[in-house]
Amino acid sequence: MSGRPKILIVDDEPDVLLTLRVILEAEGFDPALAADGETALRRIDAEHPDLVLLDIMMPVLDGWFVLAELAGRPKKPYVIVCSAKSADVDRARARELGADAYVTKPFDPDALVQRMRAVLAGRTEPAEQSDQLHV
Secondary structure (H helix, E strand, C coil): CCCCCEEEEECCCHHHHHHHHHHHHHCCCEEEEECCHHHHHHHHHHHCCCEEEECCCCCCCCHHHHHHHHHCCCCCCEEEEEECCCCHHHHHHHHHCCCCEEEECCECHHHHHHHHHHHHCCCCCCHHHCCCCEC
16 A cells, blocks of 8 residues: 555544544545445445445445445455444444454544554454454
8 A cells, every 4th residue: 555545434423524534634544534325335436445434323325234335345445343333243243244343432533543554554353352442
């Protein structure tokens, strides 16, 4: 990967989108935003991000649909699920659908950036064990 890693932030909360964009730009990433799953899939197809930060509970198409859609693709971006859903069943479902990590909201931004760097470097951990970032 050359240059700044492209990150697609997918969340229906405007405050989350803007806060993460500012944080990621300051950390040397190239963030793009999507407020729903349909927009996210279009941006993934058009922009080929290196990593997607994906909320689950969203309008139009939810994060589960996006994960399932990406699971069938031969070349897909890394995906870190960032969701308020914290049940074991949700983490297991995310793992089954190919998520590289699972982080529960609210989360520590510094720890999220560290997790993103680890995932981009190919150091992933099981999704059900990776939500230790919340504060």
